[in-house]
Amino acid sequence: xxxxxAALVVKTLEDEGVELVFGIPGTHxxxxxxxxxxxxxxPGAPVARDDIALVAAxxxxxxxxxxxx
Numbered sequence: 001x002x003x004x005x006a007a008l009v010v011k012t013l014e015d016e017g018v019e020l021v022f023g024i025p026g027t028h029x030x031x032x033x034x035x036x037x038x039x040x041x042x043p044g045a046p047v048a049r050d051d052i053a054l055v056a057a058x059x060x061x062x063x064x065x066x067x068x069x
Contacts, residue, residue: 006035014040020063022056024049 009032013021019041025033 004031004035006031010035010039020059022052022059024052 021036021041023029023033
């Protein structure tokens with residue numbers, strides 16, 4: 001059985017200690033969001049693209065854990 005690219009991305013994020021992922025599910029990354037479902041970290045999905053940058057930037061100085069956007 002082969003491993004999908006999305007599963008490899010999720011595995012890498014888990015190995016790096018990421019606890020929160022910001023993004024908007026869409027046509028081009030839906031497989032990644034499917035792979036995030038059983039993952040140990042939480043996907044944050046703000047409503048608009050601009051909101052993601054603001055949430056991620058606001059999150060960074062106040063958090064003690066790793067998040068990606």
